Amino acid sequence: MTREDIIKPENLVYKRTPVLTDATMHYCPGCGHGVVHRIIAEVIEEMGIQDNVIGISPVGCSVLAYNYFDVDFVEAAHGRAPACASAIKRLRPETFVFSYQGDGDLASIGCGEVVHACNRGENITMIFINNGIYGMTGGQMAPTTLEGMETVTCPYGRDPKLMGHTMRLTEMLAQLPGTYYVTRQAVYTPAAARKCKKAIRQAFENQKLNKGVSFVEVTSNCNSGWKMTPVQANKWMEENTLKYFPLGDMKVDGKFDPKFIERVATFDQPNETIFSLRKK
Numbered sequence: 001m002t003r004e005d006i007i008k009p010e011n012l013v014y015k016r017t018p019v020l021t022d023a024t025m026h027y028c029p030g031c032g033h034g035v036v037h038r039i040i041a042e043v044i045e046e047m048g049i050q051d052n053v054i055g056i057s058p059v060g061c062s063v064l065a066y067n068y069f070d071v072d073f074v075e076a077a078h079g080r081a082p083a084c085a086s087a088i089k090r091l092r093p094e095t096f097v098f099s100y101q102g103d104g105d106l107a108s109i110g111c112g113e114v115v116h117a118c119n120r121g122e123n124i125t126m127i128f129i130n131n132g133i134y135g136m137t138g139g140q141m142a143p144t145t146l147e148g149m150e151t152v153t154c155p156y157g158r159d160p161k162l163m164g165h166t167m168r169l170t171e172m173l174a175q176l177p178g179t180y181y182v183t184r185q186a187v188y189t190p191a192a193a194r195k196c197k198k199a200i201r202q203a204f205e206n207q208k209l210n211k212g213v214s215f216v217e218v219t220s221n222c223n224s225g226w227k228m229t230p231v232q233a234n235k236w237m238e239e240n241t242l243k244y245f246p247l248g249d250m251k252v253d254g255k256f257d258p259k260f261i262e263r264v265a266t267f268d269q270p271n272e273t274i275f276s277l278r279k280k
Helices: 033-047 081-091 103-109 111-120 169-174 190-208 230-244 258-266
Strands: 053-057 072-075 096-102 125-130 179-186 213-219 248-252
Touching: 033 096, 033 125, 033 190, 053 081, 081 096, 081 111, 096 103, 096 190, 103 111, 103 125, 111 125, 111 169, 111 213, 125 169, 125 190, 169 179, 169 213, 169 248, 169 258, 179 190, 190 213, 213 230, 248 258
Parallel strands: 053 072, 053 096, 096 125, 125 213, 179 213
Antiparallel strands: 179 248
């Protein structure tokens, strides 16, 4: 077989989606942002909605997301992506609207925005990248930083007595009546990336139903902020992060997933709140 035979169009295994621009991404090698960008772009292409999508980019590592997608984008103030997405969807209900935020942007300064958008049941898709740290600004502690984890603002490790407990924000949002689909996924292996793509596709498809928020958390690494190689960071995430933030669906079609209820019942919480679910 000649080289010309091999490169025929019918033998093509993979090609770059046209929904991504030719701009070189600024993300650190090994970061999950680039993989999630590609997944979102492929979903948009496969659904045939490129001309009918509006994205909201945050402040943080993915602040330049609008450079990488060939779709309409709006840059939001720090933490305000859900508010922007809510307004755009109400003004242009025929469009597919998604917000894209990290844990510092969404779970810290934007916590109020995301809680109220989910409680209102805005018909939007939210993508939440949780790497347990502030990446862009130098590796500070985030609401999702694990207890005992060292950052530049807690160099001796996160002490819950001083700094509070690690926030399981996605579990909290799943309990709000305005959320229709809530899931936690990852992209650190090919199998995980395939599951994540399926979840993001579902989150976009749900906008056709006008049933409320579809919220997809993607648990990722931050090898630069964690001071590890990409391989080490993925291994550390699997051994530590995913034990506290287990992967899987929490709410599907507006109903709690049975496995989610089982997981919640095993959480070691100092104060029994959620956790009213465990009593049912």
